[in-house]
Amino acid sequence: MLIxxxxxxxxxxxxxxxxxxxxxxxxxxxxxxxxxxxxxxxSGKSTLMNILGCLDQPTSGTYDLNDKSVHKxxxxxxxxxxxxEIGFVFQSFELLGRATALRxxxxxxxxxxxxxxxxxxxxKEALHKVGLGERMTHKPSQLSGGQKQxxxxxxxxxxxxxxxxxxxxxxALDSKTSEDIMALFQQLHKDGQTVIIVTHEEDIAGYAKRxxxxxxxxxxxxxxTDTDPIxxxxxxxxxxSAQRAAGVPDSSNSAQRNRDQEEEExxxxxxxxxxxxxxxxxxxxxxxxxxxxxxxxAPNQPVPTPLxxxxxVSVLNSNQQLPTPxxxxx
Numbered sequence: 001m002l003i004x005x006x007x008x009x010x011x012x013x014x015x016x017x018x019x020x021x022x023x024x025x026x027x028x029x030x031x032x033x034x035x036x037x038x039x040x041x042x043s044g045k046s047t048l049m050n051i052l053g054c055l056d057q058p059t060s061g062t063y064d065l066n067d068k069s070v071h072k073x074x075x076x077x078x079x080x081x082x083x084x085e086i087g088f089v090f091q092s093f094e095l096l097g098r099a100t101a102l103r104x105x106x107x108x109x110x111x112x113x114x115x116x117x118x119x120x121x122x123x124k125e126a127l128h129k130v131g132l133g134e135r136m137t138h139k140p141s142q143l144s145g146g147q148k149q150x151x152x153x154x155x156x157x158x159x160x161x162x163x164x165x166x167x168x169x170x171x172a173l174d175s176k177t178s179e180d181i182m183a184l185f186q187q188l189h190k191d192g193q194t195v196i197i198v199t200h201e202e203d204i205a206g207y208a209k210r211x212x213x214x215x216x217x218x219x220x221x222x223x224x225t226d227t228d229p230i231x232x233x234x235x236x237x238x239x240x241s242a243q244r245a246a247g248v249p250d251s252s253n254s255a256q257r258n259r260d261q262e263e264e265e266x267x268x269x270x271x272x273x274x275x276x277x278x279x280x281x282x283x284x285x286x287x288x289x290x291x292x293x294x295x296x297x298a299p300n301q302p303v304p305t306p307l308x309x310x311x312x313v314s315v316l317n318s319n320q321q322l323p324t325p326x327x328x329x330x
Contacts, residue, residue: 001064002162002194003029003052008061010047010217021047022058023217029196031162034189036205036225037198039214046167048214049198053086053165054078066162083111087156089166093148095140101127102136105155112159126154130184146177153184157193164188166197170204182207202234 010022022044029035039045050056051063054070057078063071070081082088095104105126109119127136130150140148149169156164166185170178186207189195197208205211211228213220225231 001028002031002033002066003027004062004064006062008048008051008063009059010044010051010056011059020217022051025061025214025217025219027212027219027222029194031194032189032192034186034195034207034209035197036208036211037196037214038200038202038205038211039220040200042216043214044217045198045214047217049165049167049196052163052196053088054082080113083108084159085162087159087161087164089149089152089156089164089169091168091171093140093152093172095148095151097140100137100139101132101143101151101154104140104151105158108155108159122158123154126158127151129157130154144177145173146180149173149177149181150184153181153188157188162194164193164195166195168199169197170199170201178204202231203238206231206235 005025005027008022008025008027009020012019012021025044025048027048037045037048047056051058054065054073058071061071062069065081066085068081068085070078073081096107099107102120102123105123106119109122112119124133124136127133130153132147132150132154135143135147135151138147140151143151149172153164153169156166164185169185170181173181182204185195185197189209195208197204199205206225209225210223211225211231212222213230221228221230223229
């Protein structure tokens with residue numbers, strides 16, 4: 001197991017108050033998983049991300065990363081784990097403005113004990129991997145938002161990390177660029193990379209294979225994406241909205257209307273003859289109720305004035321007119 005967390009808690013002291021950000025979290029993530037961590041503001045997802053990324057330590061509980069007990073490590077050891085085991089992707093890119101794309105990607109290798117030599121070659125390979133082989137000499141100001149995020153992803157990959165940890169990776173991007181970036185994450189996952197994204201956007205979480213939801217510092221649910229009930233409901237509502245916008249009839253309503261029509265035909269009979277001793281209206285003679293009942297006879301018959309609601313309307317056959325109710329027309 002790549003990540004194994006047991007009974008993890010995190011408590012912050014703010015003045016005289018204690019804030020319980022995490023309350024006994026258990027979580028396992030295997031190698032080559034693609035996991036989305038979701039939750040509203042205050043749910044604890046950012047605190048969990050900081051602990052997963054070795055940026056913070058838990059108050060209690062255990063955290064094992066790649067068979068290393070990181071919850072017991074010193075600050076120096078945690079720094080080494082961050083450099084060698086974890087690649088970070090941030091919402092705001094966090095690139096050096098005066099450095100080229102190549103130099104930005106090389107930066108983590110400068111502090112690496114194992115991969116300092118050959119850093120330029122590794123950085124070029126990482127940029128090619130994210131489709132920026134022709135933008136190596138460009139500075140951030142010369143790149144689009146999507147290209148900046150690709151540089152950030154290349155920087156995260158350059159050390160060959162065990163985990164690619166992305167915090168709201170599409171938060172500063174438009175919808176089309178977000179789709180491109182998430183497609184890149186999916187490709188990296190197919191290539192064997194473990195990917196963890198922290199997001200509050202349901203559509204972005206849908207790119208992952210598993211969704212972990214937090215609420216009040218606890219795991220609310222942990223399901224495969226294709227069986228997660230909240231995500232499936234989101235997809236259903238999104239489809240209905242798209243159909244309404246496109247003027248496409250709602251298939252669920254059409255199906256219900258078909259069922260209602262079949263039930264009516266069973267009740268009336270093929271020719272509208274009485275069933276179960278009840279007097280029925282011929283199938284060719286529809287009844288419309290709108291405060292009063294209006295009977296439409298065969299095409300050669302006159303349309304009567306609407307009748308009062310409490311009057312029982314009987315249709316004898318297609319050659320007879322409706323009887324006038326006692327006391328005149330309503």
